Amino acid sequence: MKTIVICTNFRPFTTQPSCAQRGSKALADWLEQEIETRGLDARVDRSVCLGHCVMGPNARLLGEAFCHFADKEKLLPLLESLPEKPAD
Numbered sequence: 001m002k003t004i005v006i007c008t009n010f011r012p013f014t015t016q017p018s019c020a021q022r023g024s025k026a027l028a029d030w031l032e033q034e035i036e037t038r039g040l041d042a043r044v045d046r047s048v049c050l051g052h053c054v055m056g057p058n059a060r061l062l063g064e065a066f067c068h069f070a071d072k073e074k075l076l077p078l079l080e081s082l083p084e085k086p087a088d
């Protein structure tokens with residue numbers, strides 16, 4: 001099973017940006033929904049800060065390059081690269 005890591009870190013009391021302030025939680029919800037709808041063999045890991053805050057939202061397929069400034073359009077190719085769930 002593949003894992004999509006997406007930072008959902010939120011910093012409420014600072015001017016430093018965080019991925020959750022830029023909509024990463026809604027993106028994570030959307031990814032989970034798409035994985036379910038498309039029957040993909042993948043899961044979403046909502047992560048603490050990944051160290052690229054100024055370029056958030058940040059996401060990646062575990063072990064692969066980051067997708068910075070992630071949005072649905074940028075994450076679509078990643079979704080489309082995922083394998084389908086094996087038949088039972």
Ligand code: FES
Nearest residue numbers: 007019050052053
């Ligand atoms: S808050 Fe998301 S990478 Fe730091």
